[in-house]
Amino acid sequence: MVEQFTFYFFAALAVISAVLVVTVRNAVYSAVFLITTLLATAGIFLQLRAEFLFVVQIILYVGGIMVLFVFVVMLVDLDVALRQVQFNRQKWVALLVVLAVAGQLVFALALGSEALGLPAAAPESLEPNTESVGLRLFESYMLPFEIASILLLVAMIGAVLLGKRQKPPRSEA
Amino acid sequence: MLLLEHLWILLALPLAGAAANGLFGRHWSKRTVDAVAVGASGLAFAAALELWREFAQLTAAELPWVRSYFSWIVAGEFRADFALQVDQLTLVMVLVVTGVSWLIHIYSTGYMAGDAGYARFFAYLNLFLFFMLLLVMAANYPLLFVGWEGVGLSSYLLIGFWFLRKSAADAGKKAFIVNRIGDFGFLLGIFLLYWTFSAADFRSVFAAVRQMPVETEAGVLTAIGLLLLAGAVGKSAQLPLYVWLPDAMEGPTPVSALIHAATMVTAGVYVVARSAVIFVHAPLAQDAVAVIGCLTAVYAATIGLVQTDIKRVLAYSTISQLGYMFLACGVGAFAAGIFHLMTHAFFKALLFLAAGSVIHALGGEQDIRRMGGLRRKIPWTYGTMLVATLAIAGAPLFSGFFSKDAILFAAYASGQQLLWGLGTLGAVLTAFYMFRLIFLVFHGQPRFDEQAVHVHESPRVMTVPLVVLAVLSVVGGWLAAPKLWGGADLLERFLTPVLEAPAWLAAFPAEELHALELRLSGAAVLAAALGFLAAWWLYLQQPEKPAMLAARYAAPYRLLWNKYYVDELYAAAVVRPLLWLSERVLWQKVDVAVIDGAANGAAHTARRLGDQLRRMQSGNARSYAAWVIVGAAIVTAALVWWVQ
Amino acid sequence: MLPAATDYYRLLPEILAAVFGTIVMLLEPFLRREHKAALSWLGMLGAAAALGAAVLVRSDAGPAFFHLIQADPFTFFLRLLIYATALLVMLAARAYLDRENLPHGEFYALVLLGSVGMGVMAAAAELVTVFIGLEISSLSTYILASYRREALRANESALKYFLLGSFATAFFLFGVALVYGATGTARLEQVAEGVASVLLLKLGLALVFIGLAFKVASAPFHVWTPDVYEGAPAPVTALLSTAPKAAAFAVLLRIAGTVLPATLLWFWVLWGSAALTMFVGNLAALVQSNVKRMLAYSSIAHAGYILVALAAGTEAAYAAALYYLAAYALMKLGAFTLVAHLAGRGERRLTLEDYAGLARREPVVAATLSLYLLSLLGLPLTAGFLGKFYVFVAGLRAELLGLVVLAAVNTLLGAYYYLRVILYMYFREPDPTYEHAAREPVPAGTGLVLAATAAGTLLLGIFPGHLMRIAELAAASFR
């Protein structure tokens, strides 16, 4: 019962804020609502016995990435008056197609675990597991972990290279 | 046995010439370029003669003589080596190709003198020779296809040689693209061949085909035959893919002589003859060859009746004569087809070179309505061209007489009297338009400004090849003259081991055969005489008549004059829809309208649509994302709900 | 349990490339401005070392890192392709970077590190490892695309590439999640074994396909390609159109080869996508007047031909696809390198008009470009012809007559626009008012790349046997 309640609470929070991310006009608000969605998802992670990810989601995702987003939004204070959502005929078509995709996903995933043939989860199967996640990470998934460092190196080079101050832009014909 | 072991030498000679002139020719003097180009082709001809000598020493068991140099395509069990082959058919082709091409190289040193792209011209010409030799010497279909595409490419380069003329560049492109349509069929034919026989070299394929029964109904051999025919039709400019050849006359005249008369365009005939075994086992495909050939022969001849550009008349004549060769192959007389190929190479090359000499003499004039009376001014040209005309018209004892006779005889004797009738009609037309040409160009009063144009005979380097070709045009026929005329059927007997002898031949008793031969020869002579007399009467006796006739029969005249409107038809039916699809639908609708809704007037079209598009408010990256989503919807729907 | 020495050994090429990439970045700050170009030697050395390592570890085939990586002949083939491409791109880029006054060190580092990502993709036998490789390769190419920082077109190209690329990656990732959900594993070998939910697996594979189809630019997921290729600096375009595409095809091939359900499931989608891709690429290329953009559309069309081989799905077809990838990489590398050279400072000369009369001004350059174009067109004696030939034969063997006919029709369409460029170079004089660029000699590095690719194009066209054997061995890895 409690479980149900918390799920609905977080799910509703996540969906409502996600809808707001898409509908509000100001980018800063979008970022804030995105953060809310991420936090709500973190709550669901906790419910799904992913304590480690719960922490990572909050510290890394919300604390790192999203702050970076907000920072950039503030930094580039252009086109403030950009109207964000505006529907017309063409957009209805686009919306229709999106719904065709999303509808398929929702339909397939909403069938339930029996229909999907997923194994029934034993409630205790994933008891406090931060340590085991860590072990996995450094044993069987050591390779992706190591090459992820290359990914970060690339990102670093890129950010520095592109972010460096430069000559004023040359207009192009 | 140097050359038999090292067949590649024959190919290497022109290739080296092409490379040398192509890379360094610009820095060399004309004399050096001449020496390299003429030397390369001359040596190739000499090598061909030596090859002939060596070939004569081979025994029948050693044929076909195949030398494989390295394995070229290997994929699983599929193999195609870089292998060259010599047999009787190859030898005839090699001799004709190298011989005629050598003469034309010599001629070109005079004709092209002073042209800005002199070295480039010879580089292309040598390159062409290389590919042509590769085509006739290849021992398997894929390698043959290499030569096939290669000659197409060099012909494209040579047609567009004078690229400052837009028409020349367009003609080059047209030639290449029309040929690609045929090539497409040809390639499919090769695939099908390989699919059926798991091999693509001539020896194994033909051995396998010989084991198969003759297909009375359409089967795989028929399909292969028809696909190969599609390729041959493209390359040899037969109905309905002939449209590129008349336009190809935009190239320099020696090119027209070499590529578009004597050699490359006969590649289609060569392929049909080479695949004789396949066609004999697929009578339906063979009938198609005969019908297409015969129709083309008459059709092109009718167009030739009214053309006024000297080279175009010859171009349609070439198409028509190629039709005869196809007719021969179609009725099973492959040897007769090759015979006509050879004699045609002589007299048609001569006609083009002589025409080039006329054009040269008149300072670039090509319209026969502005010629006339040149007989005495350029006697060598006149004499040689007259010889060639007699040969093509089928005057008795000239080369064309024997070869065309052989074809018409075969058509009749094989029981296709209708084809024979049409062929004979074509012969009348041939004699008519050829003598019309002679009379309009060389007889009558000059119709050009004699003050402005200084008519002069061509230099020795140009007239000597003319004379040599004229001699060949006269005596070439005796190589295969039938017994009836005191000949010995040399060529036919030479070729018999490679080419299937026609089945109907055995059915005839010898005496009946001779009687028939005599009667048909008489008919052919009559046909030629009829054509000659008509031309003589219309263009020498009653010079005002043609215009009257044209006026009285305006509609048919216009139809012929406009070449049955085929170019227009193709443009309307094929080219325009394609361009329309690409420009209107894909470019304007999809790209401009859908993908690029917010385009603020960049391209011309975008500007026109601008207003409407701005209202659509579609942005770029997002429209792209929309396409991704559309694709995603289709892919997921297809995979998840449709595929089981 | 920690990875053993053999694990590292089997990943040696990637490790070496990564080490060299890092060294380039470490050295960069300590070099004086005029010496920085020398880093190209280090970069090329890195690629060469990776190539050498690939050959070295070839004999030691097998899984590594707990079956996340599979070092087999297939991996070997792609490593050759990827690192050779990286080497040539770096060789050609040096003169370009000098001309455009761009920093050297980062470029070589990014190319090397990016090729590490592609190498990982080619070797990966597990979807999440594929994903990380994909991201490394994507991120470095995003950055490279906007390498000309002040050029608006390059910015825009990078932005579109980045946004759409990340968008498509999200689909790929969702697919991976669903495959994981359906089978409880992301290791390809085990995916086929324990399928709990067919529906989830189908959906997952569909989404995985979408993500990869985006990367190989198959229609309708190709829309980003022309813009990105046109806007990116030309040497980067050369890279973009070859190595990452090959890596993405490698993943498609490996999934199709190892996961039986995928082979069956994808068939019709591959079929349709191949047909659509060929037509879209070729038809759109017909109306282009910008050579770089035309080549971009042409590379879409070529992806279509490769998809034909994938649809055929036999071992011979996979070998044909690999051969085609190699041949295609050679011609596209050469063509884009030449376009980069001819475009001149600031990449201003890119239209057909700029190519008018080129044959007269620079006959060797024009002849080389013609060679690439003829090979792209599929003329015999070039690599392109044999690529098509193998693909068509494989298609026919797999009874895909319809698709092969469509492909053949497309080669006809292709003839038109490739020839148009040749037509301009050989048969057209530039407008008299046209302002010629000062004739620049071909820089040594560029010249070397052109010589290598042109020779390769011819060599593969005349002696395809050797490479084809390697490709056949590679295709046999999935048995």
Place this chain on the structure above:
Amino acid sequence: MVSPSYYLTLSAILFGLGVIGFLFKRNIITLFMSIELMLNAVNLAFVTFSRQWGELSGQVYVFFVIIVAAAEAAVGLAIILLLARNRQTLNVERINLLKL
């Protein structure tokens, strides 16, 4: 005990909303945020499956996805900043020099 299909449905809805955001927003940064939304949905699916199979790999994958998201954010925002500086706009519809 909440059925896994609830979690998965939530994930699909969030993914769909991300797609909608990508298609309908104009500000490039919000476009990018929509992608984050999609990745978040993927993470939710991974965690759900991980729990369902009683197998921890799924959680490890999420960790990787978050790392990738971080790297992507760094590069992406750098590209966006560069563009904003050069073009003085963040409106995706005005980024249209390359077309046709």
